[in-house]
Amino acid sequence: MAEAPTEAGEPVISIRGLRTRFGRQVVHDGLDLDVLPGEILGVAGGSGSGKSVLLRTILGLNRPAAGTIAVLGQDIGRLSEAGWRRLEEHWGVLFQGGALFSSLTVAQNVELPFKEKTDLPPGLIAELARLKIEMVGLPADAAAKYPAQLSGGMRKRAGIARALALDPEILFLDEPTSGLDPIGAAEVDELVRGLQQSLGLTVFMVTHDLDSLRAICDRVAVLVDKRIKVGTMAQMLRDDHPWIHAYFHGPRGRAALAG
Amino acid sequence: MKPGWFEETRDGDRLVLAAVGAWTIDAAGPLDAALRRLSADGLSAARIDLGGIEALDTAGAWLLVRTGRVLAEAGVEVTIGGAAPRHAQIFDRVVEVGPPPPLPPARRATAVDAVARLGKQVVDAVRQGRDLLAFFGAVVVTALRVLVHPGRIRFVSFVHHLEQAGLNALPIVGLVAFLIGVVVAYQGVDQFRRFGVQIFTVNLLGISVLRELGILITAILVAGRSGSAYTAQIGTMQVNEEVDAMRTLGLDPIELLVLPRILALIVALPLLTFFADIMAVFGGGVMSMMLIDLTVPRFLRQLQEAVGLWTFWVGIIKAPVFAFLIGMVGCFEGLRVRGSAESLGQLTTRSVVESIFLVIVFDALFSILFSRLGI
Numbered sequence: 001m002a003e004a005p006t007e008a009g010e011p012v013i014s015i016r017g018l019r020t021r022f023g024r025q026v027v028h029d030g031l032d033l034d035v036l037p038g039e040i041l042g043v044a045g046g047s048g049s050g051k052s053v054l055l056r057t058i059l060g061l062n063r064p065a066a067g068t069i070a071v072l073g074q075d076i077g078r079l080s081e082a083g084w085r086r087l088e089e090h091w092g093v094l095f096q097g098g099a100l101f102s103s104l105t106v107a108q109n110v111e112l113p114f115k116e117k118t119d120l121p122p123g124l125i126a127e128l129a130r131l132k133i134e135m136v137g138l139p140a141d142a143a144a145k146y147p148a149q150l151s152g153g154m155r156k157r158a159g160i161a162r163a164l165a166l167d168p169e170i171l172f173l174d175e176p177t178s179g180l181d182p183i184g185a186a187e188v189d190e191l192v193r194g195l196q197q198s199l200g201l202t203v204f205m206v207t208h209d210l211d212s213l214r215a216i217c218d219r220v221a222v223l224v225d226k227r228i229k230v231g232t233m234a235q236m237l238r239d240d241h242p243w244i245h246a247y248f249h250g251p252r253g254r255a256a257l258a259g
Numbered sequence: 260m261k262p263g264w265f266e267e268t269r270d271g272d273r274l275v276l277a278a279v280g281a282w283t284i285d286a287a288g289p290l291d292a293a294l295r296r297l298s299a300d301g302l303s304a305a306r307i308d309l310g311g312i313e314a315l316d317t318a319g320a321w322l323l324v325r326t327g328r329v330l331a332e333a334g335v336e337v338t339i340g341g342a343a344p345r346h347a348q349i350f351d352r353v354v355e356v357g358p359p360p361p362l363p364p365a366r367r368a369t370a371v372d373a374v375a376r377l378g379k380q381v382v383d384a385v386r387q388g389r390d391l392l393a394f395f396g397a398v399v400v401t402a403l404r405v406l407v408h409p410g411r412i413r414f415v416s417f418v419h420h421l422e423q424a425g426l427n428a429l430p431i432v433g434l435v436a437f438l439i440g441v442v443v444a445y446q447g448v449d450q451f452r453r454f455g456v457q458i459f460t461v462n463l464l465g466i467s468v469l470r471e472l473g474i475l476i477t478a479i480l481v482a483g484r485s486g487s488a489y490t491a492q493i494g495t496m497q498v499n500e501e502v503d504a505m506r507t508l509g510l511d512p513i514e515l516l517v518l519p520r521i522l523a524l525i526v527a528l529p530l531l532t533f534f535a536d537i538m539a540v541f542g543g544g545v546m547s548m549m550l551i552d553l554t555v556p557r558f559l560r561q562l563q564e565a566v567g568l569w570t571f572w573v574g575i576i577k578a579p580v581f582a583f584l585i586g587m588v589g590c591f592e593g594l595r596v597r598g599s600a601e602s603l604g605q606l607t608t609r610s611v612v613e614s615i616f617l618v619i620v621f622d623a624l625f626s627i628l629f630s631r632l633g634i
Contacts, residue, residue, distance in 0.1 A: 102599060102600070103601065118284060118285075118287075118288070119288060120284075120287055121288065121291060121292070124287060124322075127321065127325065128287075128317070128321060131317065131321050131353065131356065132317070134356040135317070135352070135356050148598065148599050148601070166284060167284055167317050167318060194352075197348065198348045198349055198351070199316075199348075199349055199352070200345070200348070
């Protein structure tokens, strides 16, 4: 499944006129966004600007009030139950806390998608699960451990291993570096970059982390005023929107960009 | 795109394995079976050709890498090549991570393990008992300290828990007690009728409900309703580090969280028991009047003859003690929650089982005490 059925250049995710709200509070209004194949798109924005809501809406966990979202050319608002299940095999998701199943070991967590979605023999499933665990750089003894026994960084890696289990084309990451120390965060950045390049993934990454945006993102999307502004890092640095300017040219922004 | 397959050409001691089609996870099942059957017998060199592959993912790459490794281990000289550039990257990445380490050998459980587990459980139970005793001491000391400075009683919290554990429990306690009364009366009439003394149903009802059933049913309901709620509330605060925050602010969690809850239960449970007694006698009375020819004055006279004041007090005296046990166990297990949500669930269950167990043990002790005292 590494090969996307879409033509090169055609967006993998295409959002038009998205409007989401909770009760009376409107989170997104008329939001347009294209995610291109093989890119790492970093989605930034202030706290409460709706980054995670956007992610959850694309994944179908939130219903939009208006607008269309097409993933791999399919309008997710009109998919049948079976269509959803097929589409879900094309993406992997890392939730903020890793969202590993606490009653299963790391190896069992990674094996779960294989067991539920494929009819591969158990021996091959175990091999592939161990391969994924190795690929995300977890030590061998981590496979038999339970999530509660892992550090935050290891939990994120295990979450990525599970998200990658079925070789998805799109990888959604929700704050992959939050709660990690700078060394761990840099390692996760490198891991995402390495996997993206070698597996040809498209990565949709929600992040606060200026270092991640600078180091690994091909393009940056910033959520401001209920819409999104997309561009390369260089374009974003020239943008004169007050929030974007404050974000990239504040003391932390300058420090991260100087590095 | 055709599903992945391979063509096998043997030329003497040389093997050429040409992979074609889509080597992806969808085709991995049959490919895995076919590649496992591949034998290295009589081979000295093998070439795995990736040129015909149309699509490759990590599952497909792994099968190829594994086949190469198995052949190499059997002493065959393996060359792999011909991959298109877009596939080479995935392939190289899989080669790079190296062979998965061997699984640790599974240990078989022995009789010694069973004995060890039994021993561990006994030691854990004893430790748990010791910790509970220590907690009991801490609660009593804190209670005495608060008694000296009554201004430190958290009155708002106390009233809140009184409402939650007492007032809000009235409907369910009343309903269950009423039904228990009905059941006791029904069974009593059935048995006593054989001897023609149906009227003694009222004695059975009055004594069993007032002495035992009223308080036991109420205590068990409250343990399930409020004891578990205490564990869940305090446990959630533990998970959120609220209890630690309290300690760093110099506040005593026992004084703030535990005492108001236990006090509320100590006040609520006797009142609930009284209510349950009335409802059970009412239910039993209605039932017996329906089953046997009994008027209200006759029922009341028989009840008055059957039960003395002490019959009632025997039930009510136990209530504050049971309330203390339920409240203490609920809070104790809540404070033992560590970290994960899983331990919260485990300890909530445990708190209910433990408090009901203790209630019944103490009920038995009370029975012995009362029989010694001749009540």
